[in-house]
Amino acid sequence: xxxxxxxxxxxxxxxxxxxxxxxxxxxxxxxxxxxxxxxxxxxxxxxxxxxxxxxxxxxxxxxxxxxxxxxxxxxxxxxxxxxxxxxxxxxxxxxxxxxxxxxxxxxxxxxxxxxxxxxxxxxxxxxxxxxxxxxxxxxxxxxxxxxxxxxxxxxxxxxxxxxxxxxxxxxxxxxxxxxxxxxxxxxxx
Amino acid sequence: xxxxxxxxxxxxxxxxxxxxxxxxxxxxxxxxxxxxxxxxxxxxxxxxxxxxxxxxxxxxxxxxxxxxxxxxxxxxxxxxxxxxxxxxxxxxxxxxxxxxxxxxxxxxxxxxxxxxxxxxxxxxxxxxxxxxxxxxxxxxxxxxxxxxxxxxxxxxxxxxxxxxxxxxxxxxxxxxxxxxxxxxxxxxxxxxxxxxxxxxxxxxxxxxxxxxxxxxxxxxxxxxxxxxxxxxxxxxxxxxxxxxxxxxxxxxxxxxxxxxxxxxxxxxxxxxxxxxxxxxxxxxxxxxxxxxxxxxxxxxxxxxx
Numbered sequence: 001x002x003x004x005x006x007x008x009x010x011x012x013x014x015x016x017x018x019x020x021x022x023x024x025x026x027x028x029x030x031x032x033x034x035x036x037x038x039x040x041x042x043x044x045x046x047x048x049x050x051x052x053x054x055x056x057x058x059x060x061x062x063x064x065x066x067x068x069x070x071x072x073x074x075x076x077x078x079x080x081x082x083x084x085x086x087x088x089x090x091x092x093x094x095x096x097x098x099x100x101x102x103x104x105x106x107x108x109x110x111x112x113x114x115x116x117x118x119x120x121x122x123x124x125x126x127x128x129x130x131x132x133x134x135x136x137x138x139x140x141x142x143x144x145x146x147x148x149x150x151x152x153x154x155x156x157x158x159x160x161x162x163x164x165x166x167x168x169x170x171x172x173x174x175x176x177x178x179x180x181x182x183x184x185x186x187x188x189x
Numbered sequence: 190x191x192x193x194x195x196x197x198x199x200x201x202x203x204x205x206x207x208x209x210x211x212x213x214x215x216x217x218x219x220x221x222x223x224x225x226x227x228x229x230x231x232x233x234x235x236x237x238x239x240x241x242x243x244x245x246x247x248x249x250x251x252x253x254x255x256x257x258x259x260x261x262x263x264x265x266x267x268x269x270x271x272x273x274x275x276x277x278x279x280x281x282x283x284x285x286x287x288x289x290x291x292x293x294x295x296x297x298x299x300x301x302x303x304x305x306x307x308x309x310x311x312x313x314x315x316x317x318x319x320x321x322x323x324x325x326x327x328x329x330x331x332x333x334x335x336x337x338x339x340x341x342x343x344x345x346x347x348x349x350x351x352x353x354x355x356x357x358x359x360x361x362x363x364x365x366x367x368x369x370x371x372x373x374x375x376x377x378x379x380x381x382x383x384x385x386x387x388x389x390x391x392x393x394x395x396x397x398x399x400x401x402x403x404x405x406x407x408x409x410x411x412x413x414x415x416x417x418x419x420x421x422x423x424x425x426x427x428x429x430x431x432x433x434x435x436x437x438x439x440x441x442x443x444x445x446x447x448x449x450x451x452x453x454x455x456x457x458x459x460x461x462x463x464x465x466x467x468x469x470x471x472x473x474x475x476x477x478x479x480x481x482x483x484x485x486x487x488x489x490x491x492x493x494x
Contacts (some may be wrong), residue, residue, distance in 0.1 A: 067221065073367050074278025079216060100221025103282075103363035106370065136371065138347055140440055141377045142384055142447060164374055165268035169275065173264065189370040 019024040019054040019062070022094075025063045027052040029092035036080040037168045038186075040119040043068065043081060047111025049104045063096040065088050071107045072189075099173050109170075109188050126152045126174065126185040151176035159183075218281050219360065224289035227357040230424055234491040235358065236291035237320065238421050240310070240431065241363075241467055242349075243283030244321035247311055248475070249342055251482050252274035255329055268378055269335065275371040279364060284310040286360045294439070298490050314484035316476045317469040323458065324407035326475040333386055333396040339403050340379035345411035346438045347372040357425040380444050387448035398450065406458040412437055415467040 030052050031044040042075035043049040051067040066085050073149050082099045089097045112120075117127040126149040148159045156178035163173045164187070171184045210333060226232050253273035260266035288295045288306035295306045296313040304312070324342055350372060353365035386397040414422075414431040421427030445452055464470045488491070 001206050065221075070278070070367075072278065072371060073274070073282060073364070074274040075339060076274070078218075082216065098221075101217075101219060103219075104359060104366065105223060106363065108366040134369070137351060137436055138376075140380055140443055142380050142444070161269055163264035164378060165264075165271035167267070169271055187374075 019056070022062065023052065023054045025092060026054055026066075026094055028090060029088050029094070030064075030066050033081065033084045035087050036077045036084070037170075038120070038123075038125070040123040041112070041116050043085075045113045045116030046071070047113065047116075047120060048081070048107060061096060062094070062186055063098055064094045065098045065100060067100045067102045069102045069107045075169060107189075109186060112186070120186060121152055124152055124183060125171075126150070126183055128186045128188045131188045149174065151179060151181070152183050153181050154167075154179040208220055210276055217305070218285050219289060221361075222360060224286065224360060226290050227359075227426060229392070230358070230421070230426055232291040233293070234417060235426065236287040236294045237417055238296065238427050239283045239287035239290060239361070241320040241415070241418070243280045243287060243310075243341075244319045245325050245346070246276040246283065248319070248321045248325040248478065250274075250280060251478055252325065252329055252338075253335070256335060257471070261332055265332075272339070272375050272378070275368075275375070279368050279371075280311070281307050282360070282364050286364070289360075290321060302490050304490065305491050306455035308486070312483045313490070314478055316471055318477060319466075319471065319479075320469060321466050321471075321475075322407070322410045323466040323472055323475075324404065324411060326471060326478055327404070327407065328474050328477075330400060330403070333477060334400040336379055336382040336403070337397065337400040339375060339405060340383050340441070340444065341408050341411065343372050345378040345430070345433060345437050347376050347429050348436045348440075349430065352428045352433070353427075356427070361426065376440075383444050384448050389409055401450065401453055402455065405453040405455045409457040409463055410467075413465075418467070 019101050030049060031042055033043050033049075035041045035043060035046050035048075038046070048068050048070065049066070051065075053065045055065055057063070066089070068078070068081060070084070078101075085099055086097045103163060108131045110131045112128065115139050120127045129147060129149065148157070148161065150157050151159050151174075154176060156176055158177045159174045160177055162175050162182065166173045166184050170186055170189075172187050173182060174185050175182045226235050250273045253269050253276065256266065256269040257273075258266065260269055262274070284307035285305075288310060292306070296310050298304055298309055298313065302309075324338065327338075347369065350365040350368040354369065356362040356365065383397065386393040388394075395466055412430045412434040414429045418427055419429050419431075422429035422432070444450075460468070461470050
């Protein structure tokens with residue numbers, strides 16, 4: 001809360017502690033925006049929505065400040081997420097919306113919620129396992145890929161990596177050697 | 190997809206014009222991020238350092254994206270495009286960070302031009318103002334060539350980003366922390382293909398060795414320190430590439446030894462009076478690359494994209 005207040009003051013606005021109700025409504029509206037590339041997930045499920053605050057400037061005008069973080073540095077969906085947030089909050093009665101980028105700490109697939117993981121599985125995608133925790137120099141992995149995920153369709157553990165780069169930056173391609181179906185796996189990062 | 194998303198055409202009627210394109214106006218990739226340079230650092234030096242790291246990513250990204258639709262199969266085509274996109278994202282943040290540190294590095298554009306600073310840096314600088322290493326700029330060759338280039342490039346960049354996470358500049362530290370995760374995949378991809386081509390057919394091995402021979406003279410520049418890099422490393426903001434040499438050699442040695450490939454013995458490509466890519470002295474290849482990359486933006490400095 002202190003950080004939010006400092007940021008608000010730096011922007012010439014005061015944090016509005018009485019606006020809990022507005023904040024709750026804004027957070028609810030922002031939380032319903034879906035990821036444009038994986039629309040079974042809301043931005044909350046994906047873990048890219050990092051904060052929703054309501055601020056008032058000296059004239060009492062209310063601004064919703066939404067903080068989001070990119071999944072990958074080059075994520076082309078950021079522009080769409082930003083537009084969708086502005087529209088969704090506009091529909092909820094908030095005309096002034098400011099979308100800020102948060103780069104630190106970097107997004108991790110560990111931030112995908114349980115609800116999000118279930119939604120991925122329901123859509124035939126494989127949810128990520130625990131992200132690697134690294135300190136110091138990164139070890140080279142030349143052998144077969146990291147742990148192979150089970151097939152989201154038939155549950156078989158006999159799956160094979162096709163490519164670590166899929167249709168979007170956050171997904172890898174696998175194939176199940178039992179049911180022979182290809183599937184997408186959200187990468188652990 | 191489930192029903193609640195309805196038809197893809199549902200949103201076309203009503204709403205405002207912003208739904209038609211990425212056109213809700215200027216969008217700062219560092220919106221809300223504190224870009225105050227850390228204490229005791231010359232903003233102009235910080236900006237130039239960001240250009241060095243940003244130009245490496247931008248030019249490498251451009252070469253990788255030239256592979257689009259030309260890779261041997263769809264999976265590798267997509268892999269190369271993904272890596273190009275990761276590097277383009279890194280370039281965008283680093284060029285935006287350069288502009289925020291010292292706006293004087295941004296080329297002047299006509300009044301009212303909607304071109305954001307990072308695009309002005311990418312599309313309106315001449316070759317001599319680019320600070321990338323020359324390995325990133327040389328023309329593409331065959332598939333073995335892009336595998337070798339990526340192995341050399343990503344091995345050095347990963348080692349650099351891993352240390353840059355501790356930068357006193359919070360923006361550089363954040364870009365690095367994210368970049369480490371991305372470039373780890375790039376290096377593994379290149380390492381695996383290096384091994385595959387080395388152990389494949391006589392022809393794949395011949396092509397791999399020929400690409401390695403051609404690109405090796407450009408490798409030492411990746412781990413050579415420019416005075417600016419050294420001074421920013423001392424200030425706790427940058428990384429001295431020379432300090433990465435041992436680690437980079439160890440990783441490459443691991444790949445070479447598994448592939449039964451000897452470490453090439455070729456002298457580094459000379460610069461001009463000792464000056465190289467980091468000083469803005471490039472090969473002809475960069476001018477040709479920039480001509481293609483910049484021509485449309487330069488023809489329309491007032492254009493909205």
